[in-house]
Amino acid sequence: MKFNHEEFEDQNFSISRYERMLRSNDIRFFDSDEFESIIHHYLENGKIAKAKKAISLGLSQHPSSVNLKLLEVEVMIFEDRLDKADHLLAKLHAIEPENEEIYIQKANILSKKNKHHKAIELLNIALTYTTDEADVYSLIGMEYLFMDDFENAKTCFMKCLEMDNDDYSALYNIIYCFDFLEQHQEAINYLNLFLDANPYSEVAWHQVGKQYFDLKEYKKALAAFDFAIISDEYFVGAYLEKGKVLEKLKKYNEAIENYKITLELDDPTSFALLRMGKCYERLGCQDLAIQHYSKTVHEDPLLDKGWIAITDFYLKKRNYQKALYYINKAIGIDSENVLYWKRYAKINNRLAFFEEAERGYRRALELGNYELDTWLNRTDILRFIGENDAAIQNMHQAIEFYPENAEVQFRLAGMHYEKQEFNQGEFHLRKALHLDKEYSIILEELFENVYQLSLVQNIIKQY
Known part of the structure; x- marks a missing residue:
C-alpha cells in the first residue's frame, strides 16, 4: 500500500x-x-x-521507446487513423515480436473494423506473452459481447474473476451475460459459489438480491440485500434495492426508511425521492407525495418519470389545470418525449380543448408512438372539430399498422358513408364485420345516422 x-x-x-x-x-x-x-x-x-x-x-x-510509440498507436486508433496505426504496429512487431501490447492494439484495430473473430485470435496470442492474463481475458470477453456470444463472453469474464476476486467489473459483466440469457437461477448458483469463497462481498450479495427480484422471490431478495448491508453498511445501492423489494411487499413505511438512509449516506438521488413520493401516495400522505415529486424534478429535471408522477397525481385528483401546468413544464424541457405529448393530449381532451388535444396526439404520432389508441383518439377529435378529411386520412395511415383491426375499419366505414362515398363505406363495413361484428357498436354510438341507414342495416344482417 x-x-x-x-x-x-x-x-x-x-x-x-x-x-x-x-x-x-x-x-x-x-x-x-x-x-x-x-x-x-x-x-x-x-x-x-x-x-x-x-x-x-x-x-x-x-x-526508440516502443512503449511511447504504442501510446501513439493508441491515440491514432482513438482518432480512427487505423491505417497509420496498423503501419506503425507492423514496424514495432519487427522490433518486439513478443510484446503483448502490439497484439492487443492490432486486435483493437480489427475490432473497430468489426472483425471480432480475428481480434480474438490476436488476443489469444497476446495471452501467451502477457503477465496480466485477466486484462487480456477481459478484452476477449468484450469481443464476444460485440458478437452477442454471451456464453463465451461469460466464460472469459469468469476467468478474470478467478484471477482477481475484487474484479467487480468482471463480476458485473458475468451477471450481464446471465441476465441477457435469462439464466437467473444459474446466476444465483454462480454467485453462491463465489460467496462461499467471499462471504462478505457486498456486490455479490447485491447481485443475488437483484436476481431474486427478477424471479419475484421478494423475501429471498430482501434477505440478500440485508446481507449486502451487513457486509457494507454504507452501500447505497443495497438500500435502494431493498426499498424496491419492500414496495413490492407493500411495506411502504419500511421502504421509505431505506430510501431515507440513502439520502443520509449520499447526495439525494432523483430515484430515491421519486420512490418515496410513490410510497407516500400509496399511504395516502398526499402532501408528502407531491413534496417528494417536486424534489424529484428539481433534482433531475430530465427525469421523465418525475414529471409523469406529478402529472398523474393531479390527473387522478381530476385537477386538470394543475396537471396541464406540469406537463407543459415537462414539454418545455423535453419536447421530444412521447409520454409527455400523450398526457398533454389526454388532459386537453378532458378540459375540452380539442384542438390542443389533437395537436398532442399528432405530435405523439410524429414522434413514433403508433399505439392504436393514439390513432383512434386523434380520429375522434378530428371528426368532432369538423376535420373529416384529416380524420379519414389518419385512419388510412393507421391501417398500415393495424390492417386487421375492426375498430379502424368501422370508423372508416362510418366516415365514408357520411361523405356519401357508398362504395368505400361498404368495402370497409364488410371488412369490419368480417373481422369482428361485435364492434358494430362503434357505428351505433359514433355514427348513429349511418347506422340507421337501411343499406347499412341490410349489410350488417348478412353477418
Missing part, C-alpha cells in the same frame, strides 16, 4: 513538473517512464490534445 501511495505521489510530481515546463516553455528532460505516466494521466482524463503533445515531446527525447 505504501508503494502505491509513493507511486501516486511520483506521478503527481512528474505531471506538475511537466506542466510547469510547458508554462515556462523551457524544455526539460524526463525519462520514458515519466512520459508514459504523464500520457496515461491525460488519456484517462480524456485530454487527447495534451496526450498527443506529451507523446511528441516524449518521442523527441526517446525516439
Whole structure:
C-alpha cells in the first residue's frame, strides 16, 4: 500500500513538473517512464490534445521507446487513423515480436473494423506473452459481447474473476451475460459459489438480491440485500434495492426508511425521492407525495418519470389545470418525449380543448408512438372539430399498422358513408364485420345516422 501511495505521489510530481515546463516553455528532460505516466494521466482524463503533445515531446527525447510509440498507436486508433496505426504496429512487431501490447492494439484495430473473430485470435496470442492474463481475458470477453456470444463472453469474464476476486467489473459483466440469457437461477448458483469463497462481498450479495427480484422471490431478495448491508453498511445501492423489494411487499413505511438512509449516506438521488413520493401516495400522505415529486424534478429535471408522477397525481385528483401546468413544464424541457405529448393530449381532451388535444396526439404520432389508441383518439377529435378529411386520412395511415383491426375499419366505414362515398363505406363495413361484428357498436354510438341507414342495416344482417 505504501508503494502505491509513493507511486501516486511520483506521478503527481512528474505531471506538475511537466506542466510547469510547458508554462515556462523551457524544455526539460524526463525519462520514458515519466512520459508514459504523464500520457496515461491525460488519456484517462480524456485530454487527447495534451496526450498527443506529451507523446511528441516524449518521442523527441526517446525516439526508440516502443512503449511511447504504442501510446501513439493508441491515440491514432482513438482518432480512427487505423491505417497509420496498423503501419506503425507492423514496424514495432519487427522490433518486439513478443510484446503483448502490439497484439492487443492490432486486435483493437480489427475490432473497430468489426472483425471480432480475428481480434480474438490476436488476443489469444497476446495471452501467451502477457503477465496480466485477466486484462487480456477481459478484452476477449468484450469481443464476444460485440458478437452477442454471451456464453463465451461469460466464460472469459469468469476467468478474470478467478484471477482477481475484487474484479467487480468482471463480476458485473458475468451477471450481464446471465441476465441477457435469462439464466437467473444459474446466476444465483454462480454467485453462491463465489460467496462461499467471499462471504462478505457486498456486490455479490447485491447481485443475488437483484436476481431474486427478477424471479419475484421478494423475501429471498430482501434477505440478500440485508446481507449486502451487513457486509457494507454504507452501500447505497443495497438500500435502494431493498426499498424496491419492500414496495413490492407493500411495506411502504419500511421502504421509505431505506430510501431515507440513502439520502443520509449520499447526495439525494432523483430515484430515491421519486420512490418515496410513490410510497407516500400509496399511504395516502398526499402532501408528502407531491413534496417528494417536486424534489424529484428539481433534482433531475430530465427525469421523465418525475414529471409523469406529478402529472398523474393531479390527473387522478381530476385537477386538470394543475396537471396541464406540469406537463407543459415537462414539454418545455423535453419536447421530444412521447409520454409527455400523450398526457398533454389526454388532459386537453378532458378540459375540452380539442384542438390542443389533437395537436398532442399528432405530435405523439410524429414522434413514433403508433399505439392504436393514439390513432383512434386523434380520429375522434378530428371528426368532432369538423376535420373529416384529416380524420379519414389518419385512419388510412393507421391501417398500415393495424390492417386487421375492426375498430379502424368501422370508423372508416362510418366516415365514408357520411361523405356519401357508398362504395368505400361498404368495402370497409364488410371488412369490419368480417373481422369482428361485435364492434358494430362503434357505428351505433359514433355514427348513429349511418347506422340507421337501411343499406347499412341490410349489410350488417348478412353477418
